[in-house]
Amino acid sequence: MTAPPPPTSAGSVLDGDPRILIPLPEAAQRLGISRWQAYKLARSGRLPATRLGARDLHVPAAVLRRIEQEGLPPAPEGGEVG
Numbered sequence: 001m002t003a004p005p006p007p008t009s010a011g012s013v014l015d016g017d018p019r020i021l022i023p024l025p026e027a028a029q030r031l032g033i034s035r036w037q038a039y040k041l042a043r044s045g046r047l048p049a050t051r052l053g054a055r056d057l058h059v060p061a062a063v064l065r066r067i068e069q070e071g072l073p074p075a076p077e078g079g080e081v082g
Helices: 024-031 035-044 061-070
Strands: 021-023 050-052 056-060
Touching: 021 024, 021 061, 024 035, 024 056, 024 061, 035 056, 056 061
Parallel strands: none
Antiparallel strands: 021 056, 050 056
C-alpha cells in the first residue's frame, strides 16, 4: 500500500496546467477580475506580464500562483496612473 500524498494548501486554479505563460484575458478570468482591470494592473506593473508578438500579453503561471497565495502587490505610492 502506498502512503497518501502530503496535505496541500487550498490548491490553485492552475493545478494540472503545464503552461508557463497564461494569456492575460484568461489570467483575469482565473483571478476573478475583468480584462480591463487586468490590463490596467499590467500597465501599472502590479501584474507582471510578458508581451509575445505585437499585441499579446501573458502572465507567468508562477505569478498567478503567488497572487493566489499572497494577493496583488500594493499600489505604488501616489496611486495608480490611469
